[in-house]
Amino acid sequence: MTPVTGTSTESAGELDDLTPEQLAAQWEEEKPPAAGALANAASSLVVLGVGAGAAVLAILMGVGTPDKPQPGLWPFIISCVMVALGLFQLIAGRHNRDAEKFTRMSGAPLTGLVTLAAMVALMPLIGFELPALALCIIWMRFLGGETWRSTLVVSAAVVISFYAIFVLALQTSIPHLF
Known part of the structure; x- marks a missing residue:
């Protein structure tokens, strides 16, 4: 053996x-070492806060009705699920032994969220191609630890594929440069 x-x-x-x-x-x-009850409660409160904030923003976008949905309907439903899961984790997750202690890598999801928000903010201004390429590169190279070669090849392939599907084939109104 x-x-x-x-x-x-x-x-x-x-x-x-x-x-x-x-x-x-x-x-x-x-x-990694297990997190304690305080870390479990903190992460649950973060999920609750993000879910509640997303619910408010979804309502401001307009929810509509199931037969006449508005843009905020699905974000509202997802944010309600987030709030429910955050509450469940806050109540039942105090004794969870699988949660990991916050480490240097705990910031990776926050980095992913910030870069995704930056992409969404930049898309109406410069199209989706460059922000999507930057997002793929950051996620693959810096968050995923991929090699530069695979990062550049896959990132370019993803953006080209999205362009082919959404701009050329489906002719959506997604903002684009070319």
């Missing part, structure tokens, strides 16, 4: 030789 070393330099073949129990033990050793 191959010993469980917990190093990231193991080859794929060595990982294939591990039993499920050994793999589970290795994952248990490598996982």
Whole structure:
């Protein structure tokens, strides 16, 4: 049997030789420390706040009715789900032992949210192509740790595909440069 070393330099073949129990033990050793009740409550309150804020913005956009929906209907429904899940996590999640302690990588979702908001803000001004390309590059290279080559190839392919689908094929009114 191959010993469980917990190093990231193991080859794929060595990982294939591990039993499920050994793999589970290795994952248990490598996982970040568990968060406490305060971190669980804080993350629940963040979800509640974002959900409540999104619900207010959705109402301001206009919700409409199921037979005559307005632009805020689906954002309102999703924000209500967020509020419900945040409340559930706040009440029932205090004893959750799977939650991870906040680390340096805990900022990655915030970075993703900020870059997504920047893309949405820039789209009406300069079209979707450049903001979408920048978003893909940031997410893949800096948040995902991909190589520059795969980042650039996949990012370009995503933007070209979206352009082909939404601008050329479907002829939507999405803002675009070309």
